[in-house]
Amino acid sequence: MxxxxxxxxxxxxxxxxxxxxxxxxxxxxxxxxxxxxxxxxxxxxxxxxxxxxxxxxxxxxxxxxxxxxxxGFIDTHIHYPQTDIIASPSAGLLPWLETYTFPAERSFEHPEHAAGVAEFFLDELLRCGTTTAMVYCTVHPQSVDAFFTASEARGLRMVAGKVLMDRNCPEFLRDTAESGARDTEALINRWHNHGRSQYAITPRFAPTSTPEQLHLAGELARAYPDTYIQTHVSENEAECAWVRELFPQSRSYIDVYDSYGMLRPRAMYGHCIWLDDADRRRMAETGAAAAICPTSNLFLGSGLFDFERADQAGMLVALATDVGGGTSFSMLQTMNEAYKVARLKGSHLPALRMFYLATLGAARAMQLEGTIGxxxxxxxxxxxxxxxxxxxxxxxxxxxxxxxxxxxxxxxxxxxxxxxxxxxxxxxxxxxxx
Missing domain, CATH: 2.30.40.10 (Urease, subunit C, domain 1)
Structure with a gap:
């Protein structure tokens, strides 16, 4: 050599x-x-x-x-289309989605807009020391194309996916169960394991997907077992109540996803605040992981993640910014808030543990130990x-x-x-x- x-x-x-x-x-x-x-x-x-x-x-x-x-830091839950609405005031999660998120995401039907945001977003991640992220795009396939085109130009290892959303959202952001699955499979074939890009099957969250859409997402997850799954769970008490109304047959919010075959290794669930011990045990035994989003959870008043109970259950956990509900691209600032969340729940996060959760811990949660971290x-x-x-x-x-x-x-x-x-x-x- x-x-x-x-x-x-x-x-x-x-x-x-x-x-x-x-x-x-x-x-x-x-x-x-x-x-x-x-x-x-x-x-x-x-x-x-x-x-x-x-x-x-x-x-x-x-x-x-x-x-x-x-x-490099690894951010396991972040929304690139929300870059321009970071630090937008709201009374809580669901009003914030209606007032800021959905209108902002409409613009990503335009490839040139998506490309411009992707460029800024990636520059901001790198400025903060984040070299890998699990990224939500919008319902538009062109938003995924724009993101991976920009990340591959920089030679980055990134995971991303098109949001699936066929109900309880504006018409201008709605796909169908069939079109969402068809677009997702085409994007998997185009981008998954292309260079350093990897694909995530991405139902936004259970309330915005019909049972038919979740069923097809689960089928894709089984057909492409080395892809990722990313979605939200148990972020907010009002959201959890809504899920109970929409899925009365499910024991819990996480059980909704489990019933469609979406608890498995390489499945990353954002927030995981309002889980019970049975949920935590089920995540641990299936290899599904929790992305902890402290700045977002504090900003939206969603609740405090319970590190102690997650550890007792043996759950895989990692840190995440959740921009734009999260208030900083910086994983250092995310550690700052994670420490305070842990203290408010009666536990202590040593600095070594926080840096682990943002590096090797995240790589393990993503099943990428030995590749990054x-x-x-x-x-x-x-x-x-x-x-x-x-x-x-x-x-x-x-x-x-x-x-x-x-x-x-x-x-x-x-x-x-x-x-x-x-x-x-x-x-x-x-x-x-x-």
Whole structure:
């Protein structure tokens, strides 16, 4: 291998090997570390003193001393068509959908509008250090085409899908059970596993899909078992009551999806606030995962996710921004609010756990461990450079940190997009802070 095929990056290295909540040896930390990348993948990660001697003469070493190198953040639930309605006031989830979301999504019938929003959305993710996301498009197939065209131009690993919605929504956003399934299958064949793109079968949420549409979505999930499923569940008490009226035969909201075969690995359920213990056990035994959306849940007054009960049940969990109900693209800001949600529910989220949930934990929830989420040899080289001196306050606080936990906690509570000095995807720099 020639030296031009190798890139090396020096800095403090952090990545995860297990969930810190359940393992005493969950992370690897090299205060003076070296990350070696070849052909867009991780070749090695460890101590600088050890690994530097293995580099061929002339290999360029990018020096990020004083900064942290860690895997790129993974956002497991976000809506790109809601970029322009972030921070829109409303009395709650259902009025917010009617007043802002549905009118905004109408414009995505125009491919040029969808393309423009996709470009801005992806730039914003990369500016915040997010290299992979599970993304909701609109009911329009062209919104999916626009998104994947933009993400593939940047070489990103992204999961996305066309929303399925055939009732309880404006006519201008309504498909049918048959047309939604037909469009979804065509998009799967066009985009799933094309480059680094992967497809998600995407019923918006149970109230906006008829039983016929959910049945066909479940059939697609069985026909294409390596696709993803993404939808919402148990976000808001009024929404849960609505689901009980629409699906009286189901034991619970999550049971609606279960009855159509949509609880399985690679199924990501946004929110999961108002689950009961039977729901949590069922998610754990099927391998379905929860995307925790603290900024959105606080903004819309939906409720507080119960980390302790989720852990007791063995559920797969990850963090998510849920823009535009969520109020920031930044996973650091999302950690900030997740910490407070946990405290209000009587539990404590250490910083190491929060960073795990935004990296390897999310990769595990997506069944992508070994592909993204840490610096295991052969993993795709998606990583970020985090600057603990990014703002005057962070700089001052970082002078007195006494441990890695304290440094990460300061970044989670005080950091935002300004703390991301650079973002790399597949070994290629796709953002640098100016």
């Amino acid at each position: 020639s030296t031009t095929d190798l890139q090396a990056y020096r800095g403090s290295l952090l990545h995860f090997l297990a969930d810190p909540a359940f393992s005493d040896n969950a992370h690897a930390w090299h205060e003076d570390g070296l990350l070696i990348v070849a052909d867009g993948k991780v070749r090695a990660a460890g101590d600088y003193a050890t690994l530097h001697a293995t580099l061929p003469a002339g290999t360029m070493v990018h020096d990020y001393s004083g900064k942290l190198l860690m895997p 840490n610096f295991a040899p052969g993993a795709e080289a998606d990583f970020i450079v985090v600057d603990p001196q990014a703002t005057p306050l962070l700089q001052r606080r970082s002078r007195s940190v006494a441990s890695l936990e304290e440094q990460l906690f300061a970044l989670a509570l005080l950091g935002d997009d300004r703390a991301i000095a650079a973002t790399y995807s597949g070994g290629r720099q796709v953002h640098v802070r100016t």
